[in-house]
Amino acid sequence: MSARAVMVLGTGSHVGKSLLTAALCRIFARQGYRVAPFKSQNMSLNSAATIEGLEIGRAQALQAEAAGVAPSVHMNPILIKPSGGSSSQVVVRGKIWGQVTAADYHQRRVEELMPLVRESYEVLAASCDVVVMEGAGSPAEINLKQHDIANMRMAEMADARCLLVGDIDRGGVFASLLGTLELLETEERARIGGFAINKFRGDRSLLEPGIRMMEERVGKACLGVVPYLPSLVLDEEDSLGLPAAKHAEWTADELADGSADRRLRIAVVALPSFSNFTDFDSLRAEPAVSLLFCRTVEAIAQADVVILPGSKQTMDDLMWMRGRGIDAAVQLRARRGLVVGICGGMQMLGETITDPLGVEREGSMEGLGLLPIRTDMQADKVTRNVVGKMAGASLFGHAVAERRVAGYEIHIGETMYLSEGSHFARLSTRDGASIEDGCVSADERVFGTYLHGIFDEDGFRHDFIRAGRAFHGLNGPGELYDWKQLREESLNRLADEVECALDMETIFGWAGVAYRRGFVAGDAAR
Structure with missing residues (x-):
């Protein structure tokens, strides 16, 4: 494996792992490195088609776009699409592999698929300088951990240093960070190089005492606080990002507006x-x-x-x-x-x-x-x-x-x-x-x-x-937008904010490459 890997883990679903992974892909690409995203197993009904006509998670297609490379099935070798109840369709390397129950998948099928996952990672690593890996859900789901191939087991396989991300917008960020670390094994905790707080809005000075206490408690550094970024026109990972629909309605003002405009x-x-x-x-x-x-x-x-x-x-x-x-x-x-x-x-x-x-x-x-x-x-x-x-x-x-x-x-x-x-x-x-x-x-x-x-x-x-x-x-x-330009602007805005918020020297060091502040390699990523 020629590439070095870094991994973005989260304290739970929808804490921002997918977009932070996309941001890191764009930042590495802007620094002139060959980079690719990788998520071994993704559960989502949002999917995309590769150039070859194969199916992968939509989030990995966005991350590939951020990296400036074509999406590949090797970036997401296993895609699980829930079918209702406890059954799911399993897509392996872009094609339907089978319909299985959750219990059957976790207890039997995971080990069967693990060699394919390793092979896909090796294909990517052979052609890149850096692989930015994304975990799934939380690495501390102790009831499923024995057969979890999306988090710490992948980190060990790729010898990746990990960034643990918590979402402060949902509340309880310090408890979720601490609880996640406490539930990891000693050798797993050693792979966590630091933590970050995502989706912050407010007075940063009010957060600092908690950050210092957390650093002392877990013996790991906070590598940054990423601000809440509204109006990014970028793909959400799953239905948690879908605006609540049950009581969705237009406002009275909208319905009362009878103008032609x-x-x-x-x-x-x-x-x-x-x-x-x-x-x-x-x-x-x-x-x-x-x-x-x-x-x-x-x-x-x-x-x-x-x-x-x-x-x-x-x-x-x-x-x-x-x-x-x-x-x-x-x-x-x-x-x-x-x-x-x-x-x-x-x-x-x-x-x-x-x-x-x-x-x-x-x-x-x-x-x-x-x-x-x-x-x-x-x-x-x-x-x-x-x-x-x-x-x-x-x-x-x-x-x-x-x-x-x-x-x-x-x-x-x-x-x-x-x-x-x-x-x-x-x-x-x-x-x-x-x-x-x-x-x-x-x-x-x-x-x-x-x-x-x-x-x-x-x-x-x-x-x-x-x-x-x-x-x-x-x-x-009166006005119509250029969607591709909007997406590109959003990717660059996301990357700019994350680059300013996180300790990029440390993260680049995990990947064994140099970080050059302010450097942009040509116009390819811009």
Whole structure:
């Protein structure tokens, strides 16, 4: 192994490990080092497709972007996608490996997969100067520790020094840091080179006494306090980052605004098995849009556009919608407003969904009947990056300036058109194959597509907003954003703040490389 490793561990989920790992990847890259992220095992319904058409966690794709390298399955060799109850789909090196219970996975399957994890790490390490590793959850889950391959066992394998991160925004940061360290074995504690406090807002001087007491208590240095960073347009790791949807609603002022310059109200139905909610980050960032993740009939009735997103359990989520009257609310909205389906959401908009193999739920189920399509679930998953053009020259009945679309497919199921169906786009795969994607209703009020990430393309997103606003008699948007530029600015802002907050000389020393303050290697990372 040529690379040296550093590892970001956390006192729990959602303390900021993923974004701090991305920040370190960007900082190492700006210093001219070849760097790659690595997370042996990730549990998330947010995934991305590599260039080769393989599936990895969305967080590792972001970290690769921060490092300035193409995402690889070796960066996330095991992806666990919960399927409901205690069962999960396990994706190994980008492909479905099996469906297992939590007990079976932890007690038997982990050891079976460990050699593949080691091999993936070695592939990365052979081509890098530094590997920035990310732990999962907490390293002190003593009930699962014997077969934990995401934390201290990986640190030992890579001989990595570790930074332990606690989230002060959630409260109890000192107790969580101390408790985590106390539950580690002596040799494991020795790998923790220091701790950091994340998401701090307030008067730093009020924090200092606690930091000094903690340093004395655990015999380890605080390597920095990272401030709370609002308005970063970067991917969240999991559904803990999703705004609360149960009681989400528009404000009275928003609903009372009858002007033609008001924001376009978009309601995304927050399904129980909501997958790839990062599909909507770019829409949420637009000033001409007010996007709400919702679970109520009332919010759907107030929306200009309703979006059914991707789902890990499409048929179960459709049943959930029916149990709350959301299906009828969406059907009504399609007669008065606009409806869009992404991936599993598109499947729900069709006439029927059939699952003869019991991949999700054996049997057949009626869809919402808003698109003339039917879907048959299949055992094999389609995972690929695609580019193409909209089949028509209009959206919601309004001419579009940019017909180009791009994104990635990650789905189980083959969708077929009924006699009157028209497809939404014509796509091309990396190997040149041509695909007809999605469907558009005859009145153009409803469309569906398999494309995740479709709104990340500036041209399509801008046309989508313009067309949606025009349909509802609103003025054109006053300002539209460049999403790629926003992401790049956010990555650099994140890296700048973390670089100022943490003791980079010490962290770089763990990796055996020199840190040069103020140095930026060319413009590649900028």
